[in-house]
Amino acid sequence: RSCKTVLAKVNGKYYIGTEEKPAPFEAFCIQEQLGGGWMVIQYRSNGALDFNRNWTEYRNGFGEVDGEHWIGLEKIYQFTKKLKCELLVEMKDFNGSYKYARYNAFAIGSEAEGYYLKTLGTYNGTAGDSLKNQVGFKFSTPDRDNDASDNNCAQGNKG
Numbered sequence: 406r407s408c409k410t411v412l413a414k415v416n417g418k419y420y421i422g423t424e425e426k427p428a429p430f431e432a433f434c435i436q437e438q439l440g441g442g443w444m445v446i447q448y449r450s451n452g453a454l455d456f457n458r459n460w461t462e463y464r465n466g467f468g469e470v471d472g473e474h475w476i477g478l479e480k481i482y483q484f485t486k487k488l489k490c491e492l493l494v495e496m497k498d499f500n501g502s503y504k505y506a507r508y509n510a511f512a513i514g515s516e517a518e519g520y521y522l523k524t525l526g527t528y529n530g531t532a533g534d535s536l537k538n539q540v541g542f543k544f545s546t547p548d549r550d551n552d553a554s555d556n557n558c559a560q561g562n563k564g
Contacts, residue, residue: 407488408434409442418471423483430480433470443493444484446476456564460549464516478513478520478544485512485523492525496532504532519543519551 406429411419414436421444422429435443449456454473466477484490492511496504510526521543528534543551547560 407442407484408432408436408444411436411442414441422480423487431470432476432480433474439493444476445470445474446481447474449473457547458564460546463544463546464520479516482513482515482520486515492536494530494532494536504530506530506532506534506536508536513544 406421408419408421411421411434413419416435416437417433418431419434420429421432421434433445433448435441435445448468450473454468456475458467458475463475464478466475466480468474470476490511492506492508494506507529508525508527509529510524512523514521514523521541522536522539525536525540528537542553545551545557545559547557547564550557550559552558
């Protein structure tokens with residue numbers, strides 16, 4: 406069950422999950438915009454939640470799904486390996502200026518593969534295609550430096 410198969414057409418918390426692992430989990434689904442069926446994988450608004458986390462926390466997820474949170478790499482992996490997924494990145498600054506980047510074929514690798522960004526597909530949007538250069542790269546955290554830089558970017562950027 407995914408946000409696309411949730412019968413309710415109202416934004417909110419729903420239990421979703423794949424047939425394998427993880428077991429059904431609570432996620433925030435956007436059902437009222439862009440045709441619905443969007444699972445929120447990350448939400449940041451006021452900086453109240455610290456995103457400077459370790460590998461295990463990024464794998465499992467943290468925060469509250471109806472507030473600031475990260476849904477978890479393993480959940481994202483399980484969905485993107487089974488379903489055709491899109492990625493929508495929305496950004497709004499404190500002045501209300503809105504930008505977005507939408508990709509039509511989003512998938513990441515398994516934990517054994519470092520949760521690397523497998524594909525994004527075609528870009529559409531107003532934010533710029535800044536993620537395209539990340540395809541093929543593994544996920545990094547302060548305690549697991551998988552980036553190509555001599556420095557630990559996750560540590561330097563605090564998450």
